[in-house]
Amino acid sequence: MSNVAVIGSQWGDEGKGKIVDWLSSRADVVVRFQGGHNAGHTLVIDGVEYKLNLLPSGIVRQGKLSIIGNGVVVNPWCLLKEIETLKEKGVRIKPENLMLAENANLILPVHQALDQAMEITRGQNKIGTTNRGIGPCYEDKVARRGIRVCDLYHPELLKEKLTKMMFHHNILLKGMGVDPVDVEATYDKLMEISADILSYTGVVWKVLDEARSENKKILFEGAQGTMLDIDHGTYPYVTSSNTVSSQAAAGSGVGPDAVKFVLGITKAYTTRVGTGPFPTEQDNEVGQRLGERGKEFGTNTGRKRRCGWFDAVMVRQAAKINGMSGIALTKLDVLDGLDEIKICVGYKLGDKEINHCPSSQIEQAEVEPIYETVEGWSESTYGARSWAELPAQAVKYVRRIEELINTPVTLLSTSPERDDTILMHDPFVD
Ligand code: IMP
Numbered sequence: 408m409s410n411v412a413v414i415g416s417q418w419g420d421e422g423k424g425k426i427v428d429w430l431s432s433r434a435d436v437v438v439r440f441q442g443g444h445n446a447g448h449t450l451v452i453d454g455v456e457y458k459l460n461l462l463p464s465g466i467v468r469q470g471k472l473s474i475i476g477n478g479v480v481v482n483p484w485c486l487l488k489e490i491e492t493l494k495e496k497g498v499r500i501k502p503e504n505l506m507l508a509e510n511a512n513l514i515l516p517v518h519q520a521l522d523q524a525m526e527i528t529r530g531q532n533k534i535g536t537t538n539r540g541i542g543p544c545y546e547d548k549v550a551r552r553g554i555r556v557c558d559l560y561h562p563e564l565l566k567e568k569l570t571k572m573m574f575h576h577n578i579l580l581k582g583m584g585v586d587p588v589d590v591e592a593t594y595d596k597l598m599e600i601s602a603d604i605l606s607y608t609g610v611v612w613k614v615l616d617e618a619r620s621e622n623k624k625i626l627f628e629g630a631q632g633t634m635l636d637i638d639h640g641t642y643p644y645v646t647s648s649n650t651v652s653s654q655a656a657a658g659s660g661v662g663p664d665a666v667k668f669v670l671g672i673t674k675a676y677t678t679r680v681g682t683g684p685f686p687t688e689q690d691n692e693v694g695q696r697l698g699e700r701g702k703e704f705g706t707n708t709g710r711k712r713r714c715g716w717f718d719a720v721m722v723r724q725a726a727k728i729n730g731m732s733g734i735a736l737t738k739l740d741v742l743d744g745l746d747e748i749k750i751c752v753g754y755k756l757g758d759k760e761i762n763h764c765p766s767s768q769i770e771q772a773e774v775e776p777i778y779e780t781v782e783g784w785s786e787s788t789y790g791a792r793s794w795a796e797l798p799a800q801a802v803k804y805v806r807r808i809e810e811l812i813n814t815p816v817t818l819l820s821t822s823p824e825r826d827d828t829i830l831m832h833d834p835f836v837d
Contacts, residue, residue, distance in 0.1 A: 409667030410625040411834045412655040415632030416671040416725040418641075418679040420705070420712060422737035423672045424448030425823055427464045427628050430670075433835055434626035436472045436618050437465030438611075440658030441648040443480040443514060443544070444489075445537040446630035447705070451823070455496060461486050463628050466505060467498055472618070474611055475507045478648065478658020480544040481556065482514035483597070483604045507604065508611040508660070509557040516596075517576050517588040518543040524583040534644055535681025537708055545647035547572065556608055559601040566594050612660025619665060624835055627655035627666060633725035634679075634764075641764070641771055644683025652729040668834040670817060671731040673722055675739040675804075678712040680705050684771040687715035687751045701741040718751040718776070719811035721764055726814040733817030733832060736805060740790075740821055745783035748804060751776035752811060781807060791821045793829060 411430060415421045428450045431437045444460035450467055451457075457467050461481065465471035475481060486507075490500050518540030525543070526533045536542060547553040552572050558565045569590050577587035618625060629650060634640045636650040648654070652669040656662060676697050679685045688694065694714040697703065703712035725731070742748055754761050754774035765771055784800035791797050797805075809816055819829040 409835060409837050410619075410627065410665055411668045411670055412627040412629065412652045412666045413670050413672060414629035414650060414652050414729055415635075416673040416722050416729075416731070416734060417632045417677055417718075418634045418685075419446075419630070419632040420678055420680065420703075421632060421672040421674045422820060423629075424450060424464075425820060425825065426670070426672055426735045426737070426818065427626070428452070429825060429828070430626050430834065431463070431465040431471065431628070432468055433624065434465060434471065435623035436474060436615070436625045437463040438474040438476050438615070438625060438627050438655070438659045439463045439479050439630065440476040440627055440655045441478040441650060442630035442646065443539060443541050444482055444485045445539045445541045445646065457493060457496065457498070460489060462489055462493070462505070465626070466493065466500060469499070471504065472614070473505050474614070474659065475505075475511060476611055476659035477508040477510040478654055479508075479511050480514050480541055480548070480648075481507065481511050482540065483600055485514075487600055487603055502607050502609075505607050506609040506611060506614060507556060507607045509555070509608045511556050512544055512548045512553040513556060513558075513597075514540045514544040515554060515593055516540075517573060517580075517593065518547070520580060520585060520588055521576060524580060524585045528583055533682060535683075535710075542647040556604065559597065559605055562594075562598065562601075565597065566590070569594055615659060615661050615665070619661070625665065627652075627659065629655070633671075633729060634721060636728075639728050641683045641768070642766070643768065644681065652731075667837065668732045669729050670834050671722075671726060671729055671734045671814070672737060673734040674737050675717060675742055675808075676701070677715045677718050677721075678703050680708070680710050680712050684768070684774075685713055685715060686754065686771075686774050686776045687718045687749075688713050689715045697741060701738055716749040716751055716776070716778070717808065719808065720751055720754055720762060720776075722808075723762075723812040723814075724764055726812050731814050733815045733834070734812070735818040735820060736808065736816050737820040739801060739805070739819065740788045742783065742801075742804070743787050743789065744785060747780050748783050749778040749780050750807065750811065752779045753777040779807075789822050790824065790827045791829065792827060
């Protein structure tokens with residue numbers, strides 16, 4: 408048996424929810440290792456809908472241990488609210504099935520105030536963040552002024568750290584014309600929930616070490632996507648964490664050898680929310696059609712997603728950077744009925760042809776896609792459960808993607824329904 412890391416190959420929203428749910432039903436332990444409540448997906452189990460932002464997907468299933476690792480930034484009030492909402496739906500959440508890393512950083516009201524103020528200050532160059540305080544919290548972590556879960560054990564130290572942190576941020580907020588955030592108010596708010604939060608707290612790396620020695624199956628659940636990675640993405644139009652598979656290790660406290668299979672969730676076309684370069688974007692009828700058929704609205708913020716053709720250059724790059732063992736290809740049915748479909752197979756940069764996404768934001772904005780056009784199909788692929796049920800042109804499209812990204816399709820998802828899946832290889836089995 409091997410442990411699996413699931414990550415997004417594009418700019419997030421690749422349809423991880425369904426795949427992660429299927430995999431988590433087979434795992435013993437499910438671990439979130441980066442991001443925070445900027446992520447969002449909906450699970451439907453036995454007709455009941457569950458919305459998750461911060462909690463790992465394993466939480467809605469009995470007998471699984473769900474872990475929020477140290478790499479996650481945690482808004483403690485949102486965490487408790489999410490727990491409460493799920494409990495109201497009958498989900499059992501106890502310290503026995505949910506553990507929060509004591510070395511995870513906390514998102515505080517000041518981080519949200521900063522996120523909002525900084526976006527306004529950026530004006531036209533705004534990132535289009537989810538406004539959840541994710542970036543400012545990671546900034547504090549790296550600046551070594553962050554508040555961690557374990558600080559709740561020591562109220563005096565907590566107050567001292569909050570005072571130093573607010574001294575720094577309130578100068579900044581004042582400069583941006585925003586009201587300062589009160590230390591006492593934040594401290595009191597934290598003390599109100601401290602016992603609740605601490606009841607879930609534990610030494611995650613040890614628990615994962617034990618799970619590994621007992622040969623338990625661990626699923627590392629990534630959020631966002633590779634092109635939003637702070638190092639490898641379309642910087643600065645990215646999120647503030649490493650979203651790539653190697654973060655599964657650092658963000659939870661296991662060695663890199665813990666991850667045996669990296670599954671890249673990959674949409675059969677491309678979408679992006681927020682601003683930033685998007686070479687294959689179709690700001691036209693094609694994009695509109697993809698958006699409508701694919702219901703491309705953010706689960707978290709309700710924002711309309713930008714849509715475009717499949718970009719094999721970016722996904723191949725993502726496959727290499729993540730060490731992808733295979734991809735789960737989703738939403739193929741959204742392409743049903745198109746006469747022809749384009750795939751980006753390279754970029755033009757000035758008079759040069761390149762086969763990677765450059766790091767410079769200027770070059771990222773300048774690259775022009777080189778397309779290959781393939782024939783579409785008129786039949787429906789929706790709900791197909793075997794290759795034989797797929798039209799020949801759809802099979803050709805999938806095979807061409809595999810070839811271009813140099814990575815096999817492990818799983819093909821043909822509708823949001825769990826069983827509408829064509830499985831080539833079980834990622835948990837070596
Ligand atoms: P932040 O993570 O809120 O700082 O937002 C930074 C960028 O990442 C913005 O472009 C967001 O739209 C994008 N982003 C953050 N979380 C997600 C996600 O779960 N799906 C897709 N895009 C996301």
